[in-house]
Each structure stands twice: as structure tokens, then as C-alpha cells.
Amino acid sequence: MPVEEMTRGVARLRTLIANMYLVGTQGGPWVLVDTGTPGNAARIRGAAEERFGRDARPEAILLTHGHWDHAGCALELAAYWDAPIYAHRLERPFLSGESAYPPKDPMAGGAFSFLSRFFPSSTVDLGECLLDLPEGGEVPGLVGWRWHFTPGHAPGHVAFFQRYESVLLSGDACITMDLDSAMGIVAQEPRISRPPAPFTYDWDQAHRSVELLADLRPAAIGAGHGEPMSGPAVAVGLAELARDFPRPRRGRYASEPARTDETGLTFVPPPVPDPAPKIAAAVGLAAIAIGAVVVLSRRERG
Numbered sequence: 001m002p003v004e005e006m007t008r009g010v011a012r013l014r015t016l017i018a019n020m021y022l023v024g025t026q027g028g029p030w031v032l033v034d035t036g037t038p039g040n041a042a043r044i045r046g047a048a049e050e051r052f053g054r055d056a057r058p059e060a061i062l063l064t065h066g067h068w069d070h071a072g073c074a075l076e077l078a079a080y081w082d083a084p085i086y087a088h089r090l091e092r093p094f095l096s097g098e099s100a101y102p103p104k105d106p107m108a109g110g111a112f113s114f115l116s117r118f119f120p121s122s123t124v125d126l127g128e129c130l131l132d133l134p135e136g137g138e139v140p141g142l143v144g145w146r147w148h149f150t151p152g153h154a155p156g157h158v159a160f161f162q163r164y165e166s167v168l169l170s171g172d173a174c175i176t177m178d179l180d181s182a183m184g185i186v187a188q189e190p191r192i193s194r195p196p197a198p199f200t201y202d203w204d205q206a207h208r209s210v211e212l213l214a215d216l217r218p219a220a221i222g223a224g225h226g227e228p229m230s231g232p233a234v235a236v237g238l239a240e241l242a243r244d245f246p247r248p249r250r251g252r253y254a255s256e257p258a259r260t261d262e263t264g265l266t267f268v269p270p271p272v273p274d275p276a277p278k279i280a281a282a283v284g285l286a287a288i289a290i291g292a293v294v295v296l297s298r299r300e301r302g
């Protein structure tokens, strides 16, 4: 698994669809932010050893939220490293087998919503490895970083921010690729974009979370999906997204959010009828997968 330097002290790891970040410097304490899709634990361990040396172990594993593409390897890595996993306390019911996440909404609009019929909404049970992030905003294992509560995409979603160099790890509160267009998914051109729509259940909160991140005026951003970005385009892109936040016009959560509390899911609005047969979505998924393979293989050659 390639380790790509994002800024000093932050490196990006990537599975096919999601990013993770190694934060910390060689010889000092370090943490892993997010853990990718299931099945990547050995590759993540290899990448961490490449960066921090053999037998290196993190102070903690931090989760921006518990969706399967971010928490997929958390338990296996925690067991191997004997490291605690931290998430926001409102994410706990979804990471302990107590509650399902709000159901996905394939009718939220855009290419990824259309394809989401094939994406799992499964949850993981992290058992006793899971700890709550400290209330004050400090980040276990990292000096100079704070977590910020950014719900809407997930009930206990957090973003991590380092003030001195103005580096933001945004999780899925906003991402750096356009999942709403097929070309955006295939080409993955860096672009600050709304959270993955079919898995976002409260658009007012999601909008407020983007406003909060825009106020941080980050100089660099690493999101859960898409290429890391740096320079003035980051703050400009976030400000534009906050100003013209693209709420879905239709879909299950367009006018009313799902509701959650510390016990998990408490209310879900009724589903919107889904007229698209799965076969049509399958054809779209295949076309996008072929396009992505072509683009990625060209990139690797070039």
C-alpha cells in the first residue's frame, strides 16, 4: 500500500474507495485516522512499518465515523497493535452492534446515490476496544490537534484539525471528489464536494458541519474520499460549498432528517419509491468501474 506524504507529519494511505491517514513523525507518537474497507489490515500494518519502523505501534486508532469503509479494519488492527479505538460517543451505538445506521437513500440524486444500491450499510462491533473521544476536543495521542463535531453524514462524525499548519482531516463531512457525477467518480479530479449523499441522513446538520469546517480556513485537506488538496483552493472551495450547499431536492431525507440519540436510531422518515431496477444500476456500476480502471492504469503508466 503506497504511503503518500500529504504534509509534514501526515501521510495518506488509500484503499480502492477510501483514504486513511498516518499522523505523527518518525520516532514520535503517531495515530491512524480511519481504517478503510475490510480486508486491508495487513497492508495498513505494512505501510505503518514502512513509515514508522518495524514493531511501531500507534497511540490510538481514531475514527471520523463508523461507516464500513472507515471502520472496516479497526478491530483487527486494534487487536494486533493492542491499541485503543476512539470515536465520538454518539457514534458508539453504531460501533457496538446496538443500532443500525439510518438506511441509505438511493434517491438522494447523483451518480453515487444511483450506484449505492450495491454498497453495504453494515456496521461493525468494536466491543471493549472502543473508547469515547475526550469531551474537550483534545485528540488522544496527538499534540496540537483538535477534533470538531461534524454530524449530518453520520451522527457522531468528527473531523480532525491541526491549527499550526492548518491541516484538516475531514472524513466524509466534505470530500475532495465529486461523487455525484459519473465523470467525477472516474476521473477523481480534486474538488471540495458535499458528503457522500446516499449515506447522509440530515442535510441541515451536514450543511452546518461544512460551515464549521469552512470557518477553520484550512490550508490543506485530506478527506475520506478523493485526493488530498492544499493551497488557497482549499479554503475557497470550502467557502463555496458552505455558501451554495447542494441539498438534495428529492429523496428520503430531503425534507426531514432521520433522528438519532445515544441509543442509536430513533426515527426514520418513510422511504421514497425507488423506480430504478437494480439491473440499470448494475450496468452503470460496471461502466464506471471500467472507466476507473482505464483512468487509474493510464495514471500509473504516465
Ligand SMILES: [Zn+2]
Residues within 6 Å of the ligand: 065, 067, 153, 154, 172, 196, 199
Ligand atoms: Zn461515511
Ligand SMILES: [Zn+2]
Residues within 6 Å of the ligand: 018, 067, 069, 070, 172, 196, 224, 225
Ligand atoms: Zn466514506
